[in-house]
Amino acid sequence: MILEALSYGFMQKALIAGITVGLICSFMGTFLVLRRYSLFGDGIAHVAFGGISVGLFLGVFPLWTAFIVSIFGGLGLQKLRQSTKISGDSAVAVVLVSGLAVGVILVSASGGFSVDLFSFLFGSILLISNEDTIMILGISAGIIATLTIMQKQFLHLTFNEEQAKLVGLRTTLLNYAFVVLASITVVTSMRLVGVLLISALIVIPNISAMMFGKGFKKTVIISMSISVISVVSGILVSYFLNVAPSGTIVVIAVGILVGTLILKSTGLLGKMNIKKPSEITHNS
Template sequence: MRGIRNMVLEILETAFIQRALVTGIAVAVICSAVGFFLVLRRHSLFGDALSHMAFGGIAVGLFTNIYPLWTAIVVSVLAALGMTKLRQSTKVPPDATVAVLLSSGLALGIVLVSISGGFSVDLFSFLFGSILLVSPDEVYIIIGLSAGIMAILLLLYRKFMYIAFDEEQAKVSGLQVSKLNYLFIVLASITVIASIRLVGILLISSLIVIPNITAMLFGKGFRKTAIISGAIAVSSVIAGILISYAANIATGGTIVLVLVMIFLAALVAKKAERTKRLAGIKAEA
């Protein structure tokens, strides 16, 4: 036990691990917060679509020699706003617009990669995550973006909740639903970009969705569910980073596997609780 504790303390004293943990916790918090509203709106796949648009944006950046995260933000935000406008002005179903967004981003990225001569090391790091390689400048950028997103979500929490439950009623009550939807889409897009370094483009939706559906299994109120989701996301990120470093395996995949294990454990516990309750009812009868 003492050997494990000493190993953990030694790992935590490493500068790049400290940067990874700080940025990982910040990303985990905003992903669970944004994902909470996406799951309530039944837009769980929206994060996946945004991540594929981010792939296209990153490919644009690598192709034009511009910092890829900036081009990814621009492409993702514009695409997300366009998709929201399409959904509001036409009768195209939400899942169909998500499919269009997803395939468009992936196609754009593949075409640019083929033109530039194939996959590079930089592109692979964006696809699969490289949180242990986060630079000090990226730490400040990610923390700043995370703080801004959380501040807006906390300020407009009740309005976003109202829209998530009944968008039509929110319009009748006088809320500027269209503007709030556009704002939320921008926040979700930036959240996806900020998360790329942690779990990579291919696994971002897992960090957005799994903590929330796991928290919802506990059947608590909405505020408690949001808190539980954040706790699950943060603990999974911390455990995933430490395990991946100690075992020398991929960080993004390790974090998602920890999330999945927590989800499965919650399912088993929920089923055991239901079985116990039914046994108690039968005994009383």
């Protein structure tokens, strides 16, 4: 039965694209979650929704406008955080609602929701074309290569930005590079689970992976494994039950998180570190 499902071209493309997207979301997500940027994916996805609406409104391929608008949205978010005293989560909220508002205006101006727009909102992994699959593979290879080369720099930036500056890293440039990469990751991944569920793939596998209490590299590998398991099983289960793959993928990822929490609480996964942020504090 599984072999029969795998014999279909659309399933093969869905699995290839899904696994690739799972890998980039979990890798990028490790840094986003640790920087307390968990909702960055949500914010950028909503900006991308505005970008898609611009594309549909102008009659341009919507994914390209989504990429452009999202990258500018990500850079704007970073600038908002750096130049003002607006905190990270508030900055995400401002950018999120701005993107959504522009999207809603353009959608209403162009005569309401279309099938294309729905596919971006809720994902359409089973409908992706050969060209889409090749594009997802190409962009993802670039993202994974960049993250692998820059992982130490991004890890230090995530750990402590001021200390990163003092060891000679160009933190402003790195921060902008980081948000551009994250924006590209989000837009590339939207075809899988859609605008509304993209944060799940970025956040949930990483929260589960961090429960294992390992170092950085092992945590990334565990997160990627959880992500791939969720995507593959989600696509297959959705095929057999004839339900939406995006929702199924996320429900399975949440199930793995709950299972990991249970294993932790029963002591089967080592001690759990639930405590206040570690700090060495001396008053001056």
